[in-house]
Structure formats: C-alpha cells, structure tokens
Amino acid sequence: MGTVPGEIERARLRALLERERARYVADHPRSQELFARARATLLAGVPMSFMGMLTGAFPLSFEGAHGNRIVDVDGRTYIDFCLGDTGAMAGHSPAAVLDAVHERLQTKGGITTMLPTEDATWVGAELQRRFGLPYWQFALTATDANRWVLRMCRMAQRRPYVLVFSECYHGTVDETIVVVGPDGRAMAKPGNVGPQVDPTQTTRVVEFNDVEALAAALRPRDVACVLMEPWMTNIGIVPPRPGFLDAVRALCDETGTLLINDETHTFSAGVGGCTRAYGLRPDAVTIGKAIAGGVPIGAYGVTEELAARILGDADADLVDQGGVGGTLAGNALASAAARATLEQVLTEDAFAHMISLGTAYTEGVQAVLDEYAVPWVIVQLGARAEYRFCPEVPRTGNQSRAAHDGQIEEYLHLYTLNRGIFITPFHNMALMCPDTSRADVDRHTEVFGAALRQLLV
Numbered sequence: 001m002g003t004v005p006g007e008i009e010r011a012r013l014r015a016l017l018e019r020e021r022a023r024y025v026a027d028h029p030r031s032q033e034l035f036a037r038a039r040a041t042l043l044a045g046v047p048m049s050f051m052g053m054l055t056g057a058f059p060l061s062f063e064g065a066h067g068n069r070i071v072d073v074d075g076r077t078y079i080d081f082c083l084g085d086t087g088a089m090a091g092h093s094p095a096a097v098l099d100a101v102h103e104r105l106q107t108k109g110g111i112t113t114m115l116p117t118e119d120a121t122w123v124g125a126e127l128q129r130r131f132g133l134p135y136w137q138f139a140l141t142a143t144d145a146n147r148w149v150l151r152m153c154r155m156a157q158r159r160p161y162v163l164v165f166s167e168c169y170h171g172t173v174d175e176t177i178v179v180v181g182p183d184g185r186a187m188a189k190p191g192n193v194g195p196q197v198d199p200t201q202t203t204r205v206v207e208f209n210d211v212e213a214l215a216a217a218l219r220p221r222d223v224a225c226v227l228m229e230p231w232m233t234n235i236g237i238v239p240p241r242p243g244f245l246d247a248v249r250a251l252c253d254e255t256g257t258l259l260i261n262d263e264t265h266t267f268s269a270g271v272g273g274c275t276r277a278y279g280l281r282p283d284a285v286t287i288g289k290a291i292a293g294g295v296p297i298g299a300y301g302v303t304e305e306l307a308a309r310i311l312g313d314a315d316a317d318l319v320d321q322g323g324v325g326g327t328l329a330g331n332a333l334a335s336a337a338a339r340a341t342l343e344q345v346l347t348e349d350a351f352a353h354m355i356s357l358g359t360a361y362t363e364g365v366q367a368v369l370d371e372y373a374v375p376w377v378i379v380q381l382g383a384r385a386e387y388r389f390c391p392e393v394p395r396t397g398n399q400s401r402a403a404h405d406g407q408i409e410e411y412l413h414l415y416t417l418n419r420g421i422f423i424t425p426f427h428n429m430a431l432m433c434p435d436t437s438r439a440d441v442d443r444h445t446e447v448f449g450a451a452l453r454q455l456l457v
C-alpha cells in the first residue's frame with residue numbers, strides 16, 4: 001500500500017519498471033537486433049533523432065500499419081494512440097489516400113515537377129472553407145510553414161521580434177526554442193542545439209494565459225507577430241483560461257501585432273481546428289502533419305490584408321532565393337493525398353466519431369484515477385487527450401513542465417506497450433483516428449487501470 005491513498009511508493013515503482021523493461025527486451029528480439037545493426041550506420045541508431053526517444057531499451061521497429069493498428073517486426077500488434085504524433089491522425093494508409101496516391105504515382109505519373117496541379121487549388125479552397133482564411137500555400141512540414149510565415153510577417157511588419165509562449169513547440173524553428181527561465185526572464189531552452197543567435201535576440205517569450213505579461217511584451221510595438229497554439233499541446237495539454245484567446249486578439253489589435261494560430265495539433269478540436277471551433281480571427285494559420293494522410297505536407301493561410309501586404313512588398317523576393325519556399329513543396333503527390341484526406345477521411349462525420357472517443361478515453365482514464373484516488377488530471381482537446389501527473393489542469397507551460405515525472409511516465413508507457421497499446425512517446429498523449437473503436441478505448445482503460453492497480457494496491 002502507498003502511505004496515503006493514491007501515493008506512489010518509489011521502491012515499488014522502480015521494481016515494476018525493471019520488470020516491464022525486462023519484458024520489453026524479452027518480447028522484442030528482432031527489434032533489438034535491428035537496432036544493433038542500425039547503430040553501425042545511423043547516427044544514434046535511428047533514422048530521425050526523435051525516434052531515439054525510447055520507450056524501451058531500443059526502439060520498436062515496425063513492419064506494417066493499417067488503420068489504427070501497427071504490427072512490429074516481432075509480429076506483435078498494437079492499438080495505436082500515438083498515430084505518428086499526429087502525422088497519422090487520418091489512420092495508417094487510409095484507402096482513399098492510397099487510391100489518390102496510386103493514381104498520381106502510377107496512372108498519371110509525376111511526384112514532383114515544380115508545376116501546380118488542380119488538386120492544390122482544391123485543397124486551398126477546402127482549407128479556406130475550414131479555417132476561414134482566403135489564401136494558402138504549401139510546405140513539406142509544419143516547421144517550414146511556421147518558418148516561412150514568421151519571415152513574411154516580419155517583412156510585412158518591418159518589426160524585428162516574434163513572440164511565443166514558454167514551453168511551446170512549433171517545430172525546429174530557431175526563434176521558438178526559448179522559454180521563460182526560473183528568474184522570469186527569457187532564455188534559450190535548455191538543450192537548444194547550436195542556435196545561430198541567442199533566441200532572446202529574436203523572440204519575446206511569456207507564459208501562456210498571462211495577459212499582463214503579454215501586454216507588456218507587445219507594448220513597445222516591435223513584435224511582428226505572436227505565434228501560438230490556441231491550446232498548448234506539446235508540454236502536456238495546457239488550455240486557455242476563459243477569455244484568454246480574446247485577450248490575445250485584442251492586444252494584437254491594439255499594438256498592430258499579427259497573430260498566427262499553429263493548428264498542427266489543435267486540429268484535433270474539429271475540422272477547422274480551434275480557429276473554427278472557437279470562431280478565432282488569426283491573421284495566419286499554419287498546419288501540417290495530418291492533412292495529407294501521412295504524406296509529408298505543411299500549409300499556411302493568410303488574410304486578404306496580409307496577402308496584399310506580402311505580395312505588394314517590392315523588397316521581397318518571393319519567387320526565388322528570398323528565404324521562403326522549397327523545391328518539393330506543393331508537390332503533386334502531397335496535393336493529391338491532401339485532397340483525398342480532406343475530402344474523404346478527416347470529414348465532419350469522422351471528427352464526430354473521433355471526438356466522442358476522445359471523450360470516452362478521458363472518462364475511462366478519469367474513472368481509473370477516481371478508483372485509486374490518484375491526484376492526476378486528464379485534459380481533452382477533441383480527438384486528443386492527455387493525463388498529467390498533477391492535481392489541477394496546468395495553466396502555463398512551466399507549471400505543466402513541473403508536473404513531469406520520467407519514472408512514472410516510462411512505467412506507464414512500457415506497461416501499456418507490453419500489453420499492446422501504443423501512446424505517444426512524448427508525454428502521455430493519446431489521439432483517436434477514424435479507425436479507432438470504442439473497444440480500443442475500453443481496452444486502454446482496462447490496461448491503464450491494471451497498471452495503476454499494480455502500483456497502488
């Protein structure tokens with residue numbers, strides 16, 4: 001028994017963690033062998049640095065994935081609540097995307113030509129309908145969409161700074177890898193890899209939900225734009241307090257600052273993300289990951305007014321080497337995949353299903369927390385939900401960071417993975433896709449409950 005109900009005994013946690021680590025190793029000989037080989041050729045043994053965020057002693061190598069199931073190289077099947085950290089929010093290899101990609105690759109031909117296709121125009125119109133912004137362009141990642149929009153905003157505004165919220169994540173964008181330090185002042189995020197310049201020279205950073213700090217930071221009128229997720233999702237989920245999003249818009253209006261909503265993850269709120277769900281009025285929206293069914297893409301949309309300022313700027317080179325655009329961006333393959341995803345997969349009906357399962361997942365986790373009197377919270381944002389090891393919903397990035405507990409997290413990730421459930425290796429995020437079923441959610445609740453019973457009873 002813990003000393004008080006719901007309290008974790010560390011010695012027991014360590015023992016259980018060892019047991020789960022050993023089980024992981026024993027169950028995945030082929031993944032272990034592939035990792036040993038990969039270490040001889042791949043930097044850190046992984047094709048991309050985030051894949052080094054291990055749940056076990058070595059990464060799980062996978063063989064195939066369909067819908068919300070992944071099969072690993074040892075033949076084990078997982079219910080996937082990670083969904084490629086949102087890249088596969090449409091499910092793995094959705095049929096409509098396969099058909100569209102096949103038609104583009106095989107029948108019509110031409111993956112990338114640096115020429116436009118009709119599909120791109122269709123996708124622009126659909127994003128316009130969903131997010132309410134008239135003009136769109138494409139990138140290959142959400143990172144690049146953010147990078148390019150920041151440049152265009154700085155140019156249009158002739159102002160040097162951008163503003164972000166502490167503990168945000170907007171991709172590997174230099175200006176955003178900055179936090180509010182322990183002394184309340186901006187500092188480069190610990191671990192920031194080789195920044196070109198100290199990001200405090202390019203960026204103002206304040207805590208999410210802190211209207212006063214935001215007002216003070218925008219007052220000098222030298223901030224070109226605020227880049228934000230309407231709900232923070234990369235440090236657990238941090239919701240806005242009532243009125244905060246309105247206050248951000250009002251302060252931007254008062255100080256002539258542009259507002260960019262990064263909807264890459266908050267897309268889980270509905271077909272048009274938080275922008276549509278809450279009737280927000282950003283000057284630009286950026287998005288990526290899910291909208292092409294897993295094929296790499298990023299997109300950005302801007303208002304009529306911002307478009308006119310960008311296109312009317314005689315000093316800006318927007319068609320060659322001015323710092324915006326990429327050779328493969330807007331390619332025919334990604335455009336075809338995005339059209340199929342938005343037209344046939346991530347539809348209104350699909351979101352209704354995904355969001356109802358997000359609610360069921362949240363209720364399931366909450367019931368387990370109540371049963372064992374565990375003082376943690378779970379927060380839902382549409383089709384996404386995440387529990388956090390603190391008693392109250394965090395309201396700032398730094399509050400949420402303080403609730404991190406690496407040992408409990410590793411135990412829960414491994415316990416669930418060893419029983420066929422895969423949640424996002426970063427923090428405790430779970431996402432529903434059109435293929436997720438109520439039975440999958442109930443299975444998670446059951447396994448999560450068993451993990452806590454082992455720990456607490």
Ligand SMILES: Cc1ncc(COP(=O)(O)O)c(C=O)c1O
Pocket residue numbers: 085141142143144146169170171172229234262263264265288289
């Ligand atoms: C809100 C947000 N914006 C942008 C990105 C960057 O996406 P990508 O790594 O696909 O460029 C991420 C990635 O997690 C994200 O969460």
